[in-house]
Amino acid sequence: MEFKFSEKVSHLQASAIREILKYSADPQVISFAAGSPAPEALPAKELEELSKELLAEEPSVAFQYGLTEGYTPLRDEVKKILKDRGVFNPEYDEVIITSGAQQANELSAKVLCNEGDVILAEKPSFIGSLNAFKSYRVYLKGVTLETDGVNIAELEEKLKEGGVKLVYLIPNFQNPTGNTMSWEKRKAAFELCKKYGAVILEDNPYGDLRFAGEDVKSIKTLDTEGSVIYSGTFSKILSPGIRVGYVCAHKDIVQKIVVCKQVADVHSTMWSQMLAYRFLKKYDLDEHLAKLRRVYEHKTNLMLSEIDKNFSSKITHTNPQGGLFIWCTLPEGVTTQQMVDFCTTAVKDYKVAIVPGTAFNINDDDESRSFRMNFSTPTDENIIKGCEILGKLSKEMFGE
């Protein structure tokens, strides 16, 4: 049967990352393609213990329906953490627990955007959110991302063009580039969005994974009337498999998200929300985060030094101070097709998976000569081996 898919989804493509991950399933492939936490950073033992306790002590709560807003003790705990960071304003904000930040971002766009509305996003940006936005038939426009955040003049230009409902920003250790937005740019972007009546969706899955430099306060801390939606997640600090994230936003926005979440999946899994809550109660979050930061600092530094040692000197890269990604850029003059060929040859013939920059395009025909490398999942040995292989290939294709 030939299916006639809805206009909402017929233009959506399977993510190029998923395609590359298919090759990564081959145990011989060294994968720098994923965005998962380091296996050694997952608190698996602690979660196992907590699961046992939870199932012994509160099975009837864990296996029952729960509130769409989320498991109340966890919501309260999240509010407390966010209030301490100046993100949650008890006067008008609310928090809803979602199934990961993915759902937080998707539902935020759903409650605000009509078909044809404009969403501005950093160019390049996170494919999962871009696809979610596209499914609402919005008009996506990219704003050039620089090392310290979006180009502010260009942001204003695009806001001036009109129709912008939402500005999607990943200010900390951005996916895919690893770049962090400066405080000056956060303030400027906030003021501009306020001036032009656009809501900011601040997506912060990596903020807790800073291993160098100074923390930069969240854009939401500038908010005085609810013009910023903040989305967070336990995926990168506890476990992505438990699917627990959250939205902190003006209570009117959260109320609408609650209705939409009820339609989508009734509520997030009780068992995993309770597990996240028990983790926060039993363990010291700061100590846990310090442990993760040490793991990522080591892996980033190793990958950066292996890139510098092995890659063609014509390739440049970002120097992230946290998060999970390094963004490499091929020499000027290299075409998008040559970049894609490099990534495809690397995985098919040399068994090293990296993600082509086109996977993070705002529009399908955007050019890119960059690729994303993840340092959290491979072992040290594979970081060294994989960088050697990519280095040889890069020199063959682009010169010393």
Ligand SMILES: Cc1ncc(COP(=O)(O)O)c(C=O)c1O
């Ligand atoms: C920028 C960004 N936002 C959201 C998500 C989704 O995270 P979650 O696992 O919480 O749904 C990711 C995951 O990689 C991400 O990189």
